[in-house]
Amino acid sequence: MQIKKAFLYFVSFFLLGTLFTSCDKEDTLPTPYVLQKEDVSVNVPDGGFTVQCNQLLKVMVTSVSDEGVSYQWFIDNELVAQTKNLEHMFEKGGEYDLTLVVNQFPIELEYDFKVNVKFGEIVIPPEGATAYITKIFDYMPAVGQFTNKLPLYENGDTQAQMNEKVLATIGNNKKGMITLGGFGGYVVMGFDHTIMNVAGKRDFRVLGNAFYADANPNPNAPEGGSCEPGVIMVAYDANKNGIPDDNEWYEIAGSAHKDPTKELWYSMAVANGNDVNLYRDYEITYYKPESEPAKENWGTYIRWEDNKGNSGYKVKNQFHNQCYYPLWADNDKISFKGTCLPQNGIDESGMDNYFVLYKFDYGYADNEVNSKDDTAIDIDWAVNDKGQRVHLPGVDFIKVYTGVNQENGWLGECSTEIMGVEDLHILGVNINTRQ
Numbered sequence: 001m002q003i004k005k006a007f008l009y010f011v012s013f014f015l016l017g018t019l020f021t022s023c024d025k026e027d028t029l030p031t032p033y034v035l036q037k038e039d040v041s042v043n044v045p046d047g048g049f050t051v052q053c054n055q056l057l058k059v060m061v062t063s064v065s066d067e068g069v070s071y072q073w074f075i076d077n078e079l080v081a082q083t084k085n086l087e088h089m090f091e092k093g094g095e096y097d098l099t100l101v102v103n104q105f106p107i108e109l110e111y112d113f114k115v116n117v118k119f120g121e122i123v124i125p126p127e128g129a130t131a132y133i134t135k136i137f138d139y140m141p142a143v144g145q146f147t148n149k150l151p152l153y154e155n156g157d158t159q160a161q162m163n164e165k166v167l168a169t170i171g172n173n174k175k176g177m178i179t180l181g182g183f184g185g186y187v188v189m190g191f192d193h194t195i196m197n198v199a200g201k202r203d204f205r206v207l208g209n210a211f212y213a214d215a216n217p218n219p220n221a222p223e224g225g226s227c228e229p230g231v232i233m234v235a236y237d238a239n240k241n242g243i244p245d246d247n248e249w250y251e252i253a254g255s256a257h258k259d260p261t262k263e264l265w266y267s268m269a270v271a272n273g274n275d276v277n278l279y280r281d282y283e284i285t286y287y288k289p290e291s292e293p294a295k296e297n298w299g300t301y302i303r304w305e306d307n308k309g310n311s312g313y314k315v316k317n318q319f320h321n322q323c324y325y326p327l328w329a330d331n332d333k334i335s336f337k338g339t340c341l342p343q344n345g346i347d348e349s350g351m352d353n354y355f356v357l358y359k360f361d362y363g364y365a366d367n368e369v370n371s372k373d374d375t376a377i378d379i380d381w382a383v384n385d386k387g388q389r390v391h392l393p394g395v396d397f398i399k400v401y402t403g404v405n406q407e408n409g410w411l412g413e414c415s416t417e418i419m420g421v422e423d424l425h426i427l428g429v430n431i432n433t434r435q
Helices: 001-020 159-173 266-271 295-300
Strands: 038-044 047-054 054-057 062-063 071-077 076-079 087-088 095-106 107-118 135-140 187-194 206-207 224-225 229-237 249-252 279-287 301-308 309-312 333-340 346-347 357-358 394-402 418-425
Touching: 038 095, 038 107, 047 054, 071 087, 076 087, 135 159, 159 418, 187 418, 206 394
Parallel strands: 047 107
Antiparallel strands: 038 062, 054 087, 071 076, 071 095, 095 107, 135 187, 187 394, 206 418, 224 357, 229 249, 229 394, 279 301, 279 333, 301 309, 346 357
């Protein structure tokens, strides 16, 4: 592209030069200075561009000439400024591509840089801080057989009242249990301090009700049983306003985020016909039923559609008779977005009577027995929207949502259940991280 522009520039000036030589000297126009790559310099500090979240990055440019010159700044290919010098504030941590494009028609010069956006250091948790959940900011389960039961919805309950019921169930080390329903259902939790990110160590544990199968008909199968993985998101309160803002969330990249084909049960799931794709941009919508169906219509109970062209039904079963749609939700449909994990449920009996939900290697909620180290999470596994690792100094808020969209015969939907969160550093639990 630049070679072509340079050729046009040469032809234009050749024609102009011919025109000028045919005129009197007094009619000759001055030729503008043509910028070369080295004529533009950017003041880059030692170690490159580094800035903290919500602090201003200033980039100064020096040019031999500004005659007929325009400047454009791009961050991750998005135009953010059309000024010679740049002032920009980043709301999220991570590594960004910074590009300066200098135009002097028909010449275009490009300069590429990296910007590392970091966070400030946190304060050590105050004396008396509790290791457990102290706040619930939001709770909205998706459709599921335990929805409206764990915790119990009572007629007229508002969102605020349901949040309070969740806190009473899993907050302050109560170790009750709540359901998140099918894919996307979530809970947003907070603490009375920032959970510290300690280098090389796991930092917190999410408690669920996962367990292993006692009598798997497949003797060579890897660990599994009732493993219903929830995707974990974390947020550091960078602006110190006490609430989890939308631009503060990062996702914990578990084993399937890295490479789902490395899961020990992956080939079994492929042979079973499971959807084993990892969708980072998944969205699903559930439609509220007009009424509770008769038994013969349980198989087409609550319809769902996703953004991958799929649709189906959440099935009602004989064990749970209440409505499976969250009754305090205002609308007649409800949508959820997030990362959808590969389907991990397999009927090992071949007769629809022994379903095994296999364990992902690490990095998810309700995926491992609570006593095992792999229920514990390292904050350094957090990634930004581009999948890049982000070093957070700690986390103030944790969100968990159900990560699999799958029906498992008489067991029903894959639904993440949560029993609590523990700050491992306050509890004095020392678990090394994975590399």
